[in-house]
Amino acid sequence: MPRNEFGCELTVSAPPARAWATLTDVPVLVSWISVLEQAEELAHLERYTAVLLDRLGPFKLRADLAITLSDVRIEEHVTVHAEGEDRQVGSRLVVDATLDLEPTDDGWTTVRVAGVYEVSGKVAAMGGGTINRKAEKIIAEFFSNAGKVLGAA
Incomplete structure (x- = not known):
């Protein structure tokens, strides 16, 4: 089960209030990552949904993600938990992260x-290297867009 x-870290020219407003706007963040779509806010700074659509080897993934925010300290910190399952492919994804x-x-x-992040099920059979490369691409997309929108230093 690939777990990594x-x-x-990125320094941006935006002040903390603007950076916080942008980085906690989940629909905006989802638009920054090519494999995510259809973000919906259920409760501000608490609960969201999104859809992960991707192809990994022979597998075409579609996982509905439940995203929960906790330990929210405005303009300082938030903990994010996202999980979803593609029942058709028989795979599960869990991500736990902090934003400071x-x-x-x-x-x-x-x-x-x-x-x-942790991937289990049939997709995990693709091997950790393939999954890790995909995850690195997603993280690079996120920080590239954050730098563009917030003014990378």
């Missing part, structure tokens, strides 16, 4: 994301 940790914002001395913001 991830983390990345730290103001810099010049009024900018350092954005830190860290977490772990």
